[in-house]
Amino acid sequence: MKAGPSQEEVRRQNLSSLLRHIHLGGPASRAALAERMGLNRSTILALVSELTAAGLVREELPRDTGRAGRPSLVVRPETARVYVLAFDVGVDYLAAARIGLGGTFLDRRETTCPRIGMHPGEAAGLLAGHAKQMMAAAPPDAVCVGAGAAVRGIVRHPDGLVRSAPNIGWTDEDFGGDLTGRLGLGLPVLLDNESNLGALAEHLRGAGTGLDDLIYLHGDIGIGGGVITGGRLLRGSSGYGGEVGHMIVNPRGGRRCGCGARGCLEAEAGQNALLDAAGHVPATTGRQAVRTIIEAADRGDVTARSALHTVGDWLAIGIANLVNLYNPAAVIFGGTLPDIYLGAAAHIRSSINTHTLAAARENVRFRVCRLGNDTVLVGAAELAFGQLFDDPLNHRAP
Amino acid sequence: MKAGPSQEEVRRQNLSSLLRHIHLGGPASRAALAERMGLNRSTILALVSELTAAGLVREELPRDTGRAGRPSLVVRPETARVYVLAFDVGVDYLAAARIGLGGTFLDRRETTCPRIGMHPGEAAGLLAGHAKQMMAAAPPDAVCVGAGAAVRGIVRHPDGLVRSAPNIGWTDEDFGGDLTGRLGLGLPVLLDNESNLGALAEHLRGAGTGLDDLIYLHGDIGIGGGVITGGRLLRGSSGYGGEVGHMIVNPRGGRRCGCGARGCLEAEAGQNALLDAAGHVPATTGRQAVRTIIEAADRGDVTARSALHTVGDWLAIGIANLVNLYNPAAVIFGGTLPDIYLGAAAHIRSSINTHTLAAARENVRFRVCRLGNDTVLVGAAELAFGQLFDDPLNHRAP
Numbered sequence: 118m119k120a121g122p123s124q125e126e127v128r129r130q131n132l133s134s135l136l137r138h139i140h141l142g143g144p145a146s147r148a149a150l151a152e153r154m155g156l157n158r159s160t161i162l163a164l165v166s167e168l169t170a171a172g173l174v175r176e177e178l179p180r181d182t183g184r185a186g187r188p189s190l191v192v193r194p195e196t197a198r199v200y201v202l203a204f205d206v207g208v209d210y211l212a213a214a215r216i217g218l219g220g221t222f223l224d225r226r227e228t229t230c231p232r233i234g235m236h237p238g239e240a241a242g243l244l245a246g247h248a249k250q251m252m253a254a255a256p257p258d259a260v261c262v263g264a265g266a267a268v269r270g271i272v273r274h275p276d277g278l279v280r281s282a283p284n285i286g287w288t289d290e291d292f293g294g295d296l297t298g299r300l301g302l303g304l305p306v307l308l309d310n311e312s313n314l315g316a317l318a319e320h321l322r323g324a325g326t327g328l329d330d331l332i333y334l335h336g337d338i339g340i341g342g343g344v345i346t347g348g349r350l351l352r353g354s355s356g357y358g359g360e361v362g363h364m365i366v367n368p369r370g371g372r373r374c375g376c377g378a379r380g381c382l383e384a385e386a387g388q389n390a391l392l393d394a395a396g397h398v399p400a401t402t403g404r405q406a407v408r409t410i411i412e413a414a415d416r417g418d419v420t421a422r423s424a425l426h427t428v429g430d431w432l433a434i435g436i437a438n439l440v441n442l443y444n445p446a447a448v449i450f451g452g453t454l455p456d457i458y459l460g461a462a463a464h465i466r467s468s469i470n471t472h473t474l475a476a477a478r479e480n481v482r483f484r485v486c487r488l489g490n491d492t493v494l495v496g497a498a499e500l501a502f503g504q505l506f507d508d509p510l511n512h513r514a515p
Numbered sequence: 516m517k518a519g520p521s522q523e524e525v526r527r528q529n530l531s532s533l534l535r536h537i538h539l540g541g542p543a544s545r546a547a548l549a550e551r552m553g554l555n556r557s558t559i560l561a562l563v564s565e566l567t568a569a570g571l572v573r574e575e576l577p578r579d580t581g582r583a584g585r586p587s588l589v590v591r592p593e594t595a596r597v598y599v600l601a602f603d604v605g606v607d608y609l610a611a612a613r614i615g616l617g618g619t620f621l622d623r624r625e626t627t628c629p630r631i632g633m634h635p636g637e638a639a640g641l642l643a644g645h646a647k648q649m650m651a652a653a654p655p656d657a658v659c660v661g662a663g664a665a666v667r668g669i670v671r672h673p674d675g676l677v678r679s680a681p682n683i684g685w686t687d688e689d690f691g692g693d694l695t696g697r698l699g700l701g702l703p704v705l706l707d708n709e710s711n712l713g714a715l716a717e718h719l720r721g722a723g724t725g726l727d728d729l730i731y732l733h734g735d736i737g738i739g740g741g742v743i744t745g746g747r748l749l750r751g752s753s754g755y756g757g758e759v760g761h762m763i764v765n766p767r768g769g770r771r772c773g774c775g776a777r778g779c780l781e782a783e784a785g786q787n788a789l790l791d792a793a794g795h796v797p798a799t800t801g802r803q804a805v806r807t808i809i810e811a812a813d814r815g816d817v818t819a820r821s822a823l824h825t826v827g828d829w830l831a832i833g834i835a836n837l838v839n840l841y842n843p844a845a846v847i848f849g850g851t852l853p854d855i856y857l858g859a860a861a862h863i864r865s866s867i868n869t870h871t872l873a874a875a876r877e878n879v880r881f882r883v884c885r886l887g888n889d890t891v892l893v894g895a896a897e898l899a900f901g902q903l904f905d906d907p908l909n910h911r912a913p
Contacts, residue, residue, distance in 0.1 A: 118535045120552040121520065121528030130519030137516045154518040271874045280874040330752040346749050346756070353744065353842025354728040357875045360839040365870050368832050369767065378870050434766050441758040442840060444751025472763050472776050476669045476678040477755045 131156065132509045135164050136194075139174055140219055140502065141321055144191040147176075165192055171510050172260070173199055173218065194219035198259050201501035202251070203494045204244050204266035204296070205311070208284045208338060209403075211240055213247035215255065216498040218262075218505075220322060222491070224251040234285040237292045245299035262512060263501035264304055266293060267311040267493045269337065274356025277308030283375045284338050307500050311335065313350055313359060314496025315486070316343025319449050321499055323487035328446040332439050333486070334361065336454035338403075339375070340383040340435075344443055362387070366434045385431035388453060394424035407453045411460040429461035433468035440473045440481055451486040458483065529554065530907045533562045534592075537572055538617055538900065539719055542589040545574075563590055569908050570658070571597055571616065592617035596657050599899035600649070601892045602642050602664035602694070603709070606682045606736060607801075609638055611645035613653065614896040616660075616903075618720060620889070622649040632683035635690045643697035660910060661899030662702055664691060665709040665891045667735065672754025675706030681773045682736050705898050709733065711748055711757060712894025713884070714741025717847050719897055721885035726844040730837050731884070732759065734852035736801075737773070738781040738833075742841055760785070764832045783829035786851060792822035805851045809858040827859035831866030838871045838879055849884040856881065 122130065134154060139145065145153070151161045168174045176190040196217035205212040207230075214225040226247035235243075244266075252261065270282025277293040293308040300306065316325075316333035325331040329348040335341040342361030344351040351358045362383035363376050371380020372390060384390065388407060391397075395410045413421035436448060450458050458465060462483075470478065488495050505512050520528065532552060537543065543551070549559045566572045574588040594615035603610040605628075612623040624645035633641075642664075650659065668680025675691040691706040698704065714723075714731035723729040727746040733739040740759030742749040749756045760781035761774050769778020770788060782788065786805060789795075793808045811819035834846055848856050856863060860881075868876065886893050903910050 118532045118539075118552075120532050120554050121525035124522075127519035127525065134516045134518050141516075154516075156518050271872065273874070281872075328752070330756075346744060346751065347747060349745060351744050351749075351841070353875075354726070354844035355842055355874070355878060357872065358728075358744070358840065358842040360842075360872055360875060363839045363872055364836045365832050366763070366766065368764065368870075376872055434763050438762045438836070439840075441761045442756065442837075443749070444753055444756040444758075446752040472766075474669065474679070474755065474758055474761055474774055476671070476753070477751075477758060480753060 129508055129510075131160070131164055132167060133506045135161070136168060136173060136218075136509050137506055139192055139194050140506075143219065144179065144193040146189040146191050148189065150192065167510060168192075173505075173509060196221050197223070197256060199262055199505075200255070200259060201262055201498050201505075202248050202264040202300070202306075203497035203501060204248075204264070204306070205493045205497060206240055206244075206266065206268045206285070206292070208234070208269060211235075211243050211247075212494060213244050213251065214494045214498070215248075215251040216494070218502070220495065220498070222494075224254060225494070226251065234287075237279075237287055237290045238295060241292060241295040241299055244296060248300055261302055261304065263504040264297075264300065264302065264306040265314075265497035265499075265501035266296060266306050266308050267314045267497045268292060268308060269311050269339075269341070271357055271360070272308050272310045272313075274309070274352050277306075279308070280357075304504070307504070309356075309497075309500055310341065310343070310359075311493045311496075312341030313343040313352075314500060315341075315451050315492045316345050316359075316449075316496070317350055317499050318488055318492045318496035319451075319486050320345045322495055323492065324449045324484040325447050330443065330445045331447045331449060332359075332361070332443060332445045333449045333451060333492075334436075334454055335492075336387070336450070336452040336457065338388055340387050340454075342439070344445075346443060361435065361439060364435055364438060366431055366438070382431065382435040386428050386435060386457075390431070391424055391428045391457070394427050395421050396424075404453050404456075407456055411456050414460055425457065425461045426464055428457065429465045430468055432457065433465045434472060436465070437469045437472035440469065440477050444477050445481055447482045447484050449484045449486050451492055455485040459485070527906055527908075529558070529562055530566060531904045533559070533590075534566060534571060534616075534907050535904055537590055537592050538904075541617065542577065542591040544587040544589050546587065548590065565908060566590075571903075571907060594619050595621070595654060597660055597903075598653070598657060599660055599896050599903075600646050600662040600698070600704075601895035601899060602646075602662070602704070603891045603895060604638055604642075604664065604666045604683070604690070606632070606667060609633075609641050609645075610892060611642050611649065612892045612896070613646075613649045614892070616900070618893070618896070620892075622652060623892070624649060632685075635677075635685055635688045636693060639690060639693040639697055642694060646698055659700055659702065661902040662695075662698065662700065662704040663712075663895035663897075663899035664694060664704050664706050665712045665895045666690060666706060667709050667737075667739065669755055669758070670706050670708045670711075672707075672750045675704075677706065678755075702902070705902070707754075707895075707898055708739065708741070708757075709891045709894075710739030711741040711750075712898060713739075713849050713890045714743050714757075714847075714894070715748055715897050716886055716890045716894035717849075717884050718743045720893055721890065722847045722882040723845050728841065728843045729845045729847060730757075730759070730841060730843045731847045731849060732834075732852055733890075734785065734848070734850040734855065736786055738785050738852075740837075742843075744841060759833065759837060762833055762836060764829055764836070780829065780833040784826050784833060784855075788829070789822055789826045789855070792825045793819050794822075802851050802854075805854055809854050812858055823855065823859045824862055826855065827863045828866055830855065831863045832870060834863070835867045835870035838867065838875050842875050843879055845880045845882050847882045847884050849890050853883040857883070 367380030374384035765778030772779035772782035
């Protein structure tokens with residue numbers, strides 16, 4: 118029951134909204150912005166002037182329109198000048214990117230880790246090193262306005278403490294604080310779970326654009342999930358919402374999960390379950406091993422086919438429950454799940470149909486993520502840009 | 516990316532916020548309202564004057580304060596004058612109430628149905644009859660400002676079509692439209708699922724007050740659920756979110772559910788599962804039969820105790836999944852579930868602990884609903900008052 122905003126807050130909301138339109142929708146004329154935002158042209162003019170003065174957007178002639186006559190000016194994001202740092206702590210890699218306003222990747226660096234899991238201080242040091250190199254290579258007038266990082270684990274909201282990241286062996290690590298200190302930008306590095314950030318990225322820029330209710334499922338060693346409901350990330354009371362990998366789908370005699378329980382979705386339908394069911398001899402691991410099994414199934418290999426169906430059955434139960442519980446407009450698959458889903462789509466769809474309410478499933482679409490390997494970094498960047506959008510003019514760059 | 520509100524919208528938000536403070540928080544002085552809402556006293560004075568002129572609140576001396584000196588005026592809701600109609604379509608009863616601004620029950624009527632399920636037209640006719648009697652008995656200056664109804668079924672949002680209500684045998688019924696027509700108030704009767712409304716009621720006025728993330732679980736013939744996340748009802752893309760009763764918890768050889776699937780939570784942990792497990796001879800049915808079994812278990816009856824544990828085990832798996840998926844601050848039990856939960860609390864808690872992530876469970880509280888049998892009617896009333904709060908001054912009473 119908040120009171121309505123003050124005039125100053127309204128102005129800030131309008132600036133934020135206009136900047137987000139340009140950031141997500143791309144360059145647009147003032148007339149188009151006036152129409153989209155439902156504001157009159159003089160208000161738009163004032164807002165654009167303020168954002169221009171702050172160095173966040175500029176107006177210029179559009180690139181060749183292919184039409185005769187004098188084209189209108191378009192408002193563009195200052196992509197090369199205004200950027201965020203995005204970090205992705207994978208299980209066996211570290212990635213960092215410099216991403217400009219408007220969502221353009223300006224620079225990126227990646228380190229493959231020699232072993233699974235790395236001390237958080239070491240990971241922060243490597244990522245800070247990448248960031249400093251990228252900042253040194255940036256134009257002299259470029260400004261970093263935020264930083265965000267994705268971790269494969271349970272991350273507390275809003276302070277970003279990594280409560281537990283079993284696949285990399287971290288418990289109660291203030292990784293964001295460590296990285297913030299090493300960067301020394303005077304800006305906090307915001308942290309979130311990688312599937313939450315994947316959901317955010319696909320919602321804003323990927324396969325879920327325009328959908329206010331969706332679930333992003335990410336297959337990796339485990340299975341992670343992020344839920345957008347009513348246009349917002351579902352966080353729950355402490356940020357741990359959407360832990361779909363630990364939904365119990367096989368409570369009687371299910372496989373042991375890394376979390377200690379039995380029959381979790383990720384124990385039954387994760388990578389290891391597929392590899393075990395296929396009797397896989399680990400010549401390859403990870404995504405390549407999953408692909409090998411799916412290719413064998415496609416060629417008609419009986420064991421591979423049976424393994425894919427077993428894992429598909431459990432995945433279908435998990436997805437069916439999510440459809441009944443969240444009534445999403447789309448379920449979006451990322452990581453190794455597109456391969457598994459596409460490898461057994463008819464089988465999985467049929468099982469989902471059996472296990473869902475007719476009303477809940479009638480409008481749900483199943484989609485492969487559109488941002489591919491960039492999903493998590495894009496999500497981390499969007500988390501970081503959020504700081505700028507909260508207050509575009511008073512946001513103090515370092 | 517909505518633009519910030521216009522001055523007119525800000526004024527409306529402030530009026531709405533003040534009215535909701537009084538409605539939910541009870542009478543308060545202007546000074547207290549100014550502090551709670553973060554507005555200055557002259558703004559509060561103007562808002563109170565407008566709401567007073569509209570007949571929604573009035574200012575008067577507080578009832579005996581027990582303190583010396585001249586007390587401040589308090590702003591009170593016009594409870595006797597401004598009311599909504601709330602309806603509850605149970606499986607074997609129909610209830611209607613006239614509920615005043617501020618949440619006071621002013622009148623209520625109930626019909627026990629001679630049989631389970633009733634033709635929607637017949638139910639609408641009976642409820643409209645109750646409503647007309649209550650309105651005839653109301654003071655001549657009393658004004659109905661909204662109407663809301665709860666149905667035990669899957670209700671489409673926002674149009675309120677009852678897609679499916681298997682326990683009363685309805686499919687694709689425009690029950691709200693029918694009731695709206697019979698009432699002839701010029702106001703639509705808003706419809707929602709009874710557990711969604713239970714969640715709303717407990718969030719606003721019951722065991723979940725002050726908690727922005729909670730799950731309300733209602734046991735009846737089936738098991739229904741309503742989810743509040745980030746302070747809002749989780750509806751999903753079409754209003755079917757939170758169908759917890761049809762989460763599959765026992766996919767291998769589970770009991771057949773009314774929805775057609777096997778192993779749904781309500782098939783494994785609903786009333787019939789308990790009665791069957793206890794070998795119950797149906798001398799009593801419904802809530803009384805559940806109580807009989809729990810009392811027998813309390814007395815040490817081995818079969819009853821085992822039945823309660825079996826059902827409790829499945830309930831625990833369901834709750835554990837909800838805790839991992841939604842990270843609620845509270846799970847609130849209504850209907851027959853308080854009896855079942857309290858009858859096997861240690862057993863259920865232990866199983867929940869085994870099946871949840873440590874972080875997700877550490878702050879969750881398990882509570883019995885506080886509004887008892889009124890939960891659903893209170894929720895229907897809050898749904899109805901929402902129409903008034905959307906625009907307090909331009910809301911046209913009939």
